[in-house]
Amino acid sequence: MRINFQNFIVAIVMAIFMLVGAAFAQTPVVGTVGVPVEQISVLAKGWSIKKDIMSKDVFNDANEKVGVIEDIIVTPDKSMSYAIVSTGGFLGMAKHDVVIPVNQFKVVAKRVMLPGATKEAVKAMPEFKYAD
Numbered sequence: 001m002r003i004n005f006q007n008f009i010v011a012i013v014m015a016i017f018m019l020v021g022a023a024f025a026q027t028p029v030v031g032t033v034g035v036p037v038e039q040i041s042v043l044a045k046g047w048s049i050k051k052d053i054m055s056k057d058v059f060n061d062a063n064e065k066v067g068v069i070e071d072i073i074v075t076p077d078k079s080m081s082y083a084i085v086s087t088g089g090f091l092g093m094a095k096h097d098v099v100i101p102v103n104q105f106k107v108v109a110k111r112v113m114l115p116g117a118t119k120e121a122v123k124a125m126p127e128f129k130y131a132d
Contacts, residue, residue, distance in 0.1 A: 080102075082102060
C-alpha cells in the first residue's frame, strides 16, 4: 500500500487543528463564568435575588401587602425555585412562613406581586419549617 505524502501531511495538519480547536472550546472565557457571551444580556434582564426579591414586601392585585420574602429555596435537582414568604407577626413573633413557587410572582414597577393572593389565604397555607 502506497501512502501519498501530501495527503498524509494534510491529514496531520487537520488533526492538529481539530485538537487545538477542541482545547480552545473547553477553555472558559474570562468574565463569563462558563456562560456564553450571548446569554449575559438575557441574564441581566432577569431578577436579582439580592436586589429585586429578598426582604421585599409582596403585594396582591389590590395593592395590599400579603407578606415579605424571607428566603429563596432551590430544589436539590435545581428544577424549581421557591420563595419563603412570611406573613403576620411583629419582630419575628407569631410569624407564619409559607412556600410559594417563584413562577407565581410578577415584578411590576419594582414591586413583587402575587396575583390572586390575600393575607388570609397566605396565612391559611401550610407552614414551612426548615429541615434540621
